[in-house]
Amino acid sequence: MKKLLQIESIITLNNASFRTILTLHFLLFLLVIYVFTQIDITAPGFSTKNMFMFPHVWEIYAWIASWFNLLFLGLIIIVLTGNEFNYKTVRMQIINGLSRNEFLSGKLLIIFFMAIWAALIVFLSSIITGLIFTKDISIQLILDKSYMILIYFFQAIAYMSFALMVAVLFRSNALSIIMYLLYFIMIEPLTRLFFPKVVRPYFPVKVMSDLTPVPEFLSITSNSTETGGNNILDFDSIGLFQKALPLHLSLIMGVFYTILFIAISYWIIKKRDF
Amino acid sequence: MNEVIQISNLSKRYKKIIAIQNLSFSVKKGQVYGILGPNGSGKTTTLSILTGIIHKDSGSFQWFGKDPTPDSLKRIGTLIETPNFYPYLTLYQNLKIIAQIKSCSYSDISRVLGITNLLTRKHSKFMTLSMGMKQRLGIAATLLGDPEVLVLDEPTNGLDPEGIAEIREIIINQAENGKTILIASHILGEVEKVCSHVAILKEGKVISEGSVHALLSGDEIIHIITKKQDEFMEALVREGLVKTIEKVDDEIVLSLTKGSSSGDLNEFAFKNGFVLEKIEVSKQSLESQFLELIK
Numbered sequence: 001m002k003k004l005l006q007i008e009s010i011i012t013l014n015n016a017s018f019r020t021i022l023t024l025h026f027l028l029f030l031l032v033i034y035v036f037t038q039i040d041i042t043a044p045g046f047s048t049k050n051m052f053m054f055p056h057v058w059e060i061y062a063w064i065a066s067w068f069n070l071l072f073l074g075l076i077i078i079v080l081t082g083n084e085f086n087y088k089t090v091r092m093q094i095i096n097g098l099s100r101n102e103f104l105s106g107k108l109l110i111i112f113f114m115a116i117w118a119a120l121i122v123f124l125s126s127i128i129t130g131l132i133f134t135k136d137i138s139i140q141l142i143l144d145k146s147y148m149i150l151i152y153f154f155q156a157i158a159y160m161s162f163a164l165m166v167a168v169l170f171r172s173n174a175l176s177i178i179m180y181l182l183y184f185i186m187i188e189p190l191t192r193l194f195f196p197k198v199v200r201p202y203f204p205v206k207v208m209s210d211l212t213p214v215p216e217f218l219s220i221t222s223n224s225t226e227t228g229g230n231n232i233l234d235f236d237s238i239g240l241f242q243k244a245l246p247l248h249l250s251l252i253m254g255v256f257y258t259i260l261f262i263a264i265s266y267w268i269i270k271k272r273d274f
Numbered sequence: 275m276n277e278v279i280q281i282s283n284l285s286k287r288y289k290k291i292i293a294i295q296n297l298s299f300s301v302k303k304g305q306v307y308g309i310l311g312p313n314g315s316g317k318t319t320t321l322s323i324l325t326g327i328i329h330k331d332s333g334s335f336q337w338f339g340k341d342p343t344p345d346s347l348k349r350i351g352t353l354i355e356t357p358n359f360y361p362y363l364t365l366y367q368n369l370k371i372i373a374q375i376k377s378c379s380y381s382d383i384s385r386v387l388g389i390t391n392l393l394t395r396k397h398s399k400f401m402t403l404s405m406g407m408k409q410r411l412g413i414a415a416t417l418l419g420d421p422e423v424l425v426l427d428e429p430t431n432g433l434d435p436e437g438i439a440e441i442r443e444i445i446i447n448q449a450e451n452g453k454t455i456l457i458a459s460h461i462l463g464e465v466e467k468v469c470s471h472v473a474i475l476k477e478g479k480v481i482s483e484g485s486v487h488a489l490l491s492g493d494e495i496i497h498i499i500t501k502k503q504d505e506f507m508e509a510l511v512r513e514g515l516v517k518t519i520e521k522v523d524d525e526i527v528l529s530l531t532k533g534s535s536s537g538d539l540n541e542f543a544f545k546n547g548f549v550l551e552k553i554e555v556s557k558q559s560l561e562s563q564f565l566e567l568i569k
Contacts (some may be wrong), residue, residue, distance in 0.1 A: 007371050007375065010367055014362060087359070090357040091327050092371075092415075093324050093375060094356075095327060096347065096348070097345060097346075099344040184518070273328035273329055274327045
C-alpha cells in the first residue's frame with residue numbers, strides 16, 4: 001500500500017497534465033459557484049439565494065461538481081492510465097516485479113485520493129457558502145443533506161472507475177477520451193431509448209448521474225412555506241426529467257457498476273500481453 | 275539447485291503465426307547465455323514470457339527452481355527491447371519507481387547511474403536523453419538492487435560503436451562479478467565476445483545449443499599448401515579424415531570430421547610422405563556457424 005502510494009505519487013505529482021487538469025478542475029469549479037452565487041433574483045416567495053443556504057447548498061454543489069467529475073476527474077484517469085500504455089511503462093513495472101494486481105491497485109488508489117480531493121473541495125465550498133448565505137444556522141440545518149458529500153464522493157469513484165475501464169480497454173488516450181465522452185453523451189442515452197421505460201434508470205451512466213440528481217430548483221428557490229414543503233414544482237412532476245431510482249437503489253446499482261468496471265479492468269489487465 | 279532458468283516446451287502463437295514452438299533450454303548459475311536468431315525467430319517473445327509481460331500458450335518455465343511470481347522478477351534485472359520510462363520524469367525519479375517496486379534503497383540509484391556514466395544527468399528528464407543514454411539508463415535500471423540475474427534483449431540496439439563497447443564492458447564486468455546473464459541478440463560478434471553458452475533459434479525452435487567454445491571448436495578450418503594437392507586431397511577423403519574439403523586458389527581448405535584434430539592431419543601427411551608447406555588452423559566464427567545453421 002505504502003509502496004504503491006509512493007510509486008503513484010511520483011508518477012502523478014510530476015505529471016504536468018495531471019497538475020493542469022486538477023488545477024483547472026479546482027479553478028473552474030470555484031468560478032462556476034462564484035458566478036452562481038452572484039445571481040440574485042428575488043421576488044415575493046422566490047429567491048435564488050435559497051440555493052446557497054443550508055441544507056440545499058449540499059445538493060446544489062454536489063450536482064454542479066458532478067459535471068466536473070465526469071469531465072475532469074474521468075479525463076485525468078484516462079490520461080494517467082493511457083500514459084502507462086503509451087509509454088509502455090506498464091511493461092517496465094511488470095518486468096521489475098510489480099504484479100498486474102498491484103498495477104491496478106495503484107490506479108485505484110489514485111481514484112480514491114482524487115475522489116477525496118474532489119469531495120473536500122465540494123465540502124469546504126458548501127460549508128463556506130452555506131455559512132455566508134444561511135440566516136438562521138443550526139447544526140441540524142447544516143447536517144441535513146450533508147450526506148450528499150458522501151454520495152458525491154462515491155459518484156466520483158464510480159465515474160473514475162468507468163474511465164479506468166475505458167482507458168484499459170482502448171489504451172490510446174485519444175480514442176479512450178472520445179469513447180468515454182461518446183458513451184456519456186450519445187451511446188448510452190440512445191441505447192436507453194430502445195429499452196422500456198422501466199429498465200432505463202438501471203443503465204450505468206443514468207445510475208451514476210442519478211446519484212447527484214438535478215436539484216429541485218423550483219421548490220428550492222420557492223419559499224418552502226408557500227409550497228408547503230411539497231415538491232409540487234419539481235422537475236419530475238412537470239415531466240422535464242425522467243424520474244430517477246430511489247437513492248438507496250441508485251447507490252446499490254452504483255456499487256454494482258463500480259465493482260463491475262473494476263473487475264473488467266482487472267480481467268483485461270490480467271489477460272493482456274504487454 | 276544450480277539452474278536459474280528452466281524452460282520446458284514453451285510455445286506461443288500470435289493468431290496464425292507461431293512465435294515459439296516447444297522451446298526448451300536451461301541456464302545455470304553464472305552462465306552468460308546468449309539467445310541468437312534472426313529477426314522473428316522468437317527471441318523477444320521468449321524473454322517477454324520469462325519476464326511476465328506476455329502469456330505463454332503452453333509449456334512451463336521456472337525461475338530459481340520455482341514457478342514464476344512477481345517476486346521472482348524482483349531478483350532479475352530486465353531490459354526488453356527499448357527502455358520504457360516516463361519521459362517527463364528525471365532519471366532519478368524513474369529509477370525511484372523501480373527502487374520502490376524492488377524494495378531497494380534509493381542510495382543504490384547513484385551507484386547504478388555511476389556504473390553507466392549517467393550520474394551527471396541524474397536530474398535530467400528522460401525525454402532529453404540521447405538514444406545511447408536511454409539505453410544506458412535501461413542497463414542502469416537492470417542493475418538496481420544488485421539482482422542475481424540480468425535479462426537483456428538487444429542491449430546494444432541503436433547504439434554507436436562507442437556505445438556498444440561501453441555496454442559490452444558493463445555486461446562483461448557483471449559477468450565477472452558472477453551474475454547470470456541471459457542475452458538475446460542478432461549481433462553475433464557481440465554474443466561471441468560476451469557469452470559462455472548459446473542457443474540458436476530459428477522460427478521459434480532451438481536448432482543448436484551448447485557452449486560457445488564447443489560450437490566454435492566443432493569446425494576448425496584448416497588451410498594447407500602442398501605440392502601434391504590432388505593426391506593429398508584424395509588421400510584425406512579416402513582416410514575419412516575430412517568433413518568438407520575444397521581447393522581455393524593454391525590452398526586446400528578443409529574442415530575435419532568430429533574427433534579428428536590438426537595433429538592427426540599432420541601425422542597422416544608425414545606418414546604418407548606429403549610435405550606440407552603451410553598448415554594454418556582458424557576457428558570458424560560464430561557468424562559463419564550461425565549462418566550455416568539457419569540456412
